[in-house]
Amino acid sequence: xxxxxxxxxxxxxxxxxxxxxxxxxxxxxxxxxxxxxxxxxxxxxxxxxxxxxxxxxxxxxxxxxxxxxxxxxxxxxxxxxxxxxxxxxxxxxxxxxxxxxxxxxxxxxxxxxxxxxxxxxxxxxxxxxxxxxxxxxxxxxxxxxxxxxxxxxxxxxxxxxxxxxxxxxxxxxxxxxxxxxxxxxxxxxxxxxxxxxxxxxxxxxxxxxxxxxxxxxxxxxxxxxxxxxxxxxxxxxxxxxxxxxxxxxxxxxxxxxxxxxxxxxxxxxxxxxxxxxxxxxxxxxxxxxxxxxxxxxxxxxxxxxxxxxxxxxxxxxxxxxxxxxxxxxxxxxxxxxxxxxxxxxxxxxxxxxxxxxxxxxxxxxxxxxxxxxxxxxxxxxxxxxxxxxxxxxxxxxxxxxxxxxxxxxxxxxxxxxxxxxxxxxxxxxxxxxxxxxxxxxxxxxxxxxxxxxxxxxxxxxxxxxxxxxxxxxxxxxxxxxxxxxxxxxxxxxxxxxxxxxxxxxxxxxxxxxxxxxxxxxxxxxxxxxxxxxxxxxxxxxxxxxxxxxxxxxxxxxxxxxxxxxxxxxxxxxxxxxxxxxxxxxxxxxxxxxxxxxxxxxxxxxxxxxxxxxxxxxxxxxxxxxxxxxxxxxxxxxxxxxxxxxxxxxxxxxxxxxxxxxxxxxxxxxxxxxxxxxxxxxxxxxxxxxxxxxxxxxxxxxxxxxxxxxxxxxxxxxxxxxxxxxxxxxxxxxxxxxxxxxxxxxxxxxxxxxxxxxxxxxxxxxxxxxxxxxxxxxxxxxxxxxxxxxxxxxxxxxxxxxxxxxxxxxxxxx
Amino acid sequence: xxxxxxxxxxxxxxxxxxxxxxxxxxxxxxxxxxxxxxxxxxxxxxxxxxxxxxxxxxxxxxxxxxxxxxxxxxxxxxxxxxxxxxxxxxxxxxxxxxxxxxxxxxxxxxxxxxxxxxxxxxxxxxxxxxxxxxxxx
Numbered sequence: 001x002x003x004x005x006x007x008x009x010x011x012x013x014x015x016x017x018x019x020x021x022x023x024x025x026x027x028x029x030x031x032x033x034x035x036x037x038x039x040x041x042x043x044x045x046x047x048x049x050x051x052x053x054x055x056x057x058x059x060x061x062x063x064x065x066x067x068x069x070x071x072x073x074x075x076x077x078x079x080x081x082x083x084x085x086x087x088x089x090x091x092x093x094x095x096x097x098x099x100x101x102x103x104x105x106x107x108x109x110x111x112x113x114x115x116x117x118x119x120x121x122x123x124x125x126x127x128x129x130x131x132x133x134x135x136x137x138x139x140x141x142x143x144x145x146x147x148x149x150x151x152x153x154x155x156x157x158x159x160x161x162x163x164x165x166x167x168x169x170x171x172x173x174x175x176x177x178x179x180x181x182x183x184x185x186x187x188x189x190x191x192x193x194x195x196x197x198x199x200x201x202x203x204x205x206x207x208x209x210x211x212x213x214x215x216x217x218x219x220x221x222x223x224x225x226x227x228x229x230x231x232x233x234x235x236x237x238x239x240x241x242x243x244x245x246x247x248x249x250x251x252x253x254x255x256x257x258x259x260x261x262x263x264x265x266x267x268x269x270x271x272x273x274x275x276x277x278x279x280x281x282x283x284x285x286x287x288x289x290x291x292x293x294x295x296x297x298x299x300x301x302x303x304x305x306x307x308x309x310x311x312x313x314x315x316x317x318x319x320x321x322x323x324x325x326x327x328x329x330x331x332x333x334x335x336x337x338x339x340x341x342x343x344x345x346x347x348x349x350x351x352x353x354x355x356x357x358x359x360x361x362x363x364x365x366x367x368x369x370x371x372x373x374x375x376x377x378x379x380x381x382x383x384x385x386x387x388x389x390x391x392x393x394x395x396x397x398x399x400x401x402x403x404x405x406x407x408x409x410x411x412x413x414x415x416x417x418x419x420x421x422x423x424x425x426x427x428x429x430x431x432x433x434x435x436x437x438x439x440x441x442x443x444x445x446x447x448x449x450x451x452x453x454x455x456x457x458x459x460x461x462x463x464x465x466x467x468x469x470x471x472x473x474x475x476x477x478x479x480x481x482x483x484x485x486x487x488x489x490x491x492x493x494x495x496x497x498x499x500x501x502x503x504x505x506x507x508x509x510x511x512x513x514x515x516x517x518x519x520x521x522x523x524x525x526x527x528x529x530x531x532x533x534x535x536x537x538x539x540x541x542x543x544x545x546x547x548x549x550x551x552x553x554x555x556x557x558x559x560x561x562x563x564x565x566x567x568x569x570x571x572x573x574x575x576x577x578x579x580x581x582x583x584x585x586x587x588x589x590x591x592x593x594x595x596x597x598x599x600x601x602x603x604x605x606x607x608x609x610x611x612x613x614x615x616x617x618x619x620x621x622x623x624x625x626x627x628x629x630x631x632x633x634x635x636x637x638x639x640x641x642x643x644x645x646x647x648x649x650x651x652x653x654x655x656x657x658x659x660x661x662x663x664x665x666x667x668x669x670x671x672x673x674x675x676x677x678x679x680x681x682x683x684x685x686x687x688x689x690x691x692x693x694x695x696x697x698x699x700x701x702x703x704x705x706x707x708x709x710x711x712x713x714x715x716x717x718x719x720x721x722x723x724x725x726x727x728x729x730x731x732x733x734x735x736x737x738x739x740x741x742x743x744x745x746x747x748x749x750x751x752x753x754x755x756x757x758x759x760x761x762x763x764x765x766x767x768x769x770x771x772x773x774x775x776x777x778x779x780x781x782x783x784x785x786x787x788x789x790x791x792x793x794x795x796x797x798x799x800x801x802x803x804x805x806x807x808x809x810x811x812x813x
Numbered sequence: 814x815x816x817x818x819x820x821x822x823x824x825x826x827x828x829x830x831x832x833x834x835x836x837x838x839x840x841x842x843x844x845x846x847x848x849x850x851x852x853x854x855x856x857x858x859x860x861x862x863x864x865x866x867x868x869x870x871x872x873x874x875x876x877x878x879x880x881x882x883x884x885x886x887x888x889x890x891x892x893x894x895x896x897x898x899x900x901x902x903x904x905x906x907x908x909x910x911x912x913x914x915x916x917x918x919x920x921x922x923x924x925x926x927x928x929x930x931x932x933x934x935x936x937x938x939x940x941x942x943x944x945x946x947x948x949x950x
Binding site (some may be wrong): 272386405420425571633634653772774 | 815816817820821824825828831832835836838839840841842855857870872873875876877896897898899901910912913922923924925926927929
């Protein structure tokens, strides 16, 4: 059949480059492999040249694919599935790129782009390590490129083609029976970016996270290169800035995700131990463990074997995370994982093609990896750094095994899942990890490599004393009495608080007492101070998190017999009625859509402190789905204080789209002035009818009437109602008025015969506007964010410092 | 034996202990019928919403009480009481994972994370929805 109006060329170009990138990465990989294995320098040079050319073509292809996709989305070519599914005409420009990584295939593309960028830098900088390191890089490029291939081989789907046409994907749909299907209304616009993702974090978090993901391959590739070329120890110094970079960027990406979750996804917090969060945290923990052993090796010659193990394992965990979050196995346990896209076998293979050769190489060459037979001194820095790395690694293992339950279930008869209190099942273990890590981080910097003499311990006395005093003060006056899980857990929280404060104080003093204020070299200390602050911030904000919206209204509490044992975190506010909310009075002022085109509906809630010292407003909102469904998601709002955040989100409201159609009809009552109309709870009197009321700005050509009614309820309360009837474009229009207290809506339905007017009355029990919402107080949340930023700064300082060191050492050679 | 080895062994022993205690706290996947045999124990049930039976949520009266009925693949039904707000897209989920304790015939859920919806439309678009849209004309 001839299809009219399709633009097939961009798709063909795009797919051509997708295939070309696969082919060229394979050529690059094989050439680099040859270049690594050959002994003849001339031959090596020519292989390398070929590899570089192939890599160049690969980079070009990958960027061409990206440009083609941007072209398709930018020109709204909705015949392409990608544009139709992920973009729409209304989408603001700044989300144009964001809808690329909303898609599974688009996020793979992002990954390849970063691999290309990193590969380009490595070619320039890696020197003699180029060939083996780039073999690994280009092999990864080959694997990731296969994810966006989208061809069928022996009935198996290899990758998802981002250039597939909508009619090729939805083959069954009847509209594609017509050649002119593009003129149909449903083809005029795309489905758009999910409303939840239309957030500025969406433009920045995925690229950073994927840069972190992509960069983890560099230390891995160096480790493999070391094992492969049997130059076991040469890479650890030159690769250290890369390890730092990777840990820095991945960490930043994770914390950006946490900030986004805190800000908008109504997780009610920044960390929920969701499998998707865990999947990126675990490789980071192992990476940080490897970073420390790498530093140890560079300084002392110990822990090289451990460094190899951590560097290989962290990257395998990255691949495993990719499998977990994209294969759909987490469907039951995570809210955020991708759904199954029929690529599970390919994703699993992606793990194994790296896992098997890497560990095989490691195990078979393990004996040849140099090590120092003499044991580290217990008083040495390297000993405790190694132990700290071990703790990091074991904690990562604990998290990943727990997260992998859905995978473990695949092989078990009796299926299991985490207990109903998922967060605590992690927290009760991780709190002890935090205590250990805090203590190690505080003390270890003061130790010397090889052996520490007594005078260095003396430097520890002051910070220890200060930290003890501070943390005792915090424990006594900080008001941390989180006893939900018993006294044992509370003691652990206080210990962890000490460990966190100790880390901050000890590392801050170390910059002066240990390094004499030599700030350039103090990256590690700064990062550790950041880590300590994060710990303190997490403990404060979680242990002292307070639910302000505990339901104390007393409305029908007997309704729920279990109410006493269960948290009552939602509170209902009726419009205009001041409601008791712990320390505050809360009033729901009104709900409004600020901009009619905007998909958000804002609810204005006024908070007044009971002692009268403070008033502020919260505007939590609802986002309506852009994807054509009557789907709603809550978007929280928070009010910042210097020392805490008040955080709220809507859980229910009388919003019409939520409660469905109101089927009650207006009952018509023809009346003249001073007549009485009865309703179930009282009566009302028509006082007057006004022509073209000034209140509504009707023009001279308009016809509008406003009726003034006095409503008298059975308990003699009086209310007024002023409904309006007007004619616009020959059609009758109404502005209803409501008496909320009586659940009454009044409509001026028109003029009846003679001098009568028609007053419509509707009584409905669901009419009182209300919102049910949750309000939390997160104290000291800022400490967490400041700590995060400090940690990032510390990483960057270290990268700069270590790069300078390697450059200097190269000059010395 | 070196002290590093001793520490590694001790650390592994501790982590195994942590894992075992973690495993001991796990809940098992059950059908509605088998969950009834384990009253008071935390169970995980995969089911879907039984739309034939009434759903009860009146936030004006109590925003922290939501009850509905579930049906599993074997056809058994049970009432669920969830002491939180009604999840937004419950009706649209084609599968619900519930974690709670059976109390008589009622599944009591007292953690907010005790209901998890398998809802392809959370971030990704719902393929059925797209199909539906293309079918109407």
